Amino acid sequence: MALYGKLETDVEIKASAQKFHEINHKKPHHISKASSDKVQGCELHEGEWGKVGSILYWHNVYDGKDHVTKSVTEDVDEENNSFTWTMLEGDLEKSYKSFKMKIQCIPKDKGSVIRYTLEYEKLHEGIPDPHTFLQLCVDVAKDIDAYLMGDNNEGSFIAKA
Structure with a gap:
């Protein structure tokens, strides 16, 4: 079993x-x-929303437990609708020496494909791959899609907020 790993999945929205x-x-x-x-929730700890070097503090629920993670925005590619967050500290540190998540939003004729890529280094071989975290990403993507497509004025919300 390798300590370094990479998981990837696509979600059509x-x-x-x-x-x-x-x-x-x-x-x-x-x-x-x-x-x-x-x-x-997601709180801005340092920097500006969407900017490289910004530090975010996340509050998530998965595996039936509350989790917190502090991450830094490491890379932004506006042309390809992608960005990368890297874990600085938090609950993921209990299992992973390093943890990075890249999200790329790929346009299609109708809708888009969201590609999640997780790269990580486990603390030891007994740590499972982060499949439950990847499933969290998939589930959140579906929720966001429903929200964006729903009757909630999100189009105007995005433009104004």
Whole structure:
């Protein structure tokens, strides 16, 4: 069993890649409106929303437990609707020496595909791969899609907020 690992999955959604990228990258503090049972909040600890070097503090629920993670926005590629967060500290540290998540929003003729890539280094071989965290990402993506496509004025919300 390797200590270094990489998991990747694609999620097809109806919302545009631009709208999905916007809420995840520049307004992650609004994700809890779309997926309140999984994301209790995201706070800006340092920097500016959506900027490289910004530090975010996440409150999530998965595996039936509350989790917190402090992450830094490591990379942003506006042209390809992608960005990368790297864990600085939090509950993931109990299992992983390093943990990085990349989200890329790929436009399609109708809707888009959201590609999640997790790269990590486990503390020891007894640690499982983070499949439950990846499932959290998939579930949150579906919630965000439903929110963006629903009757909630999200189109105007994104433009104003």
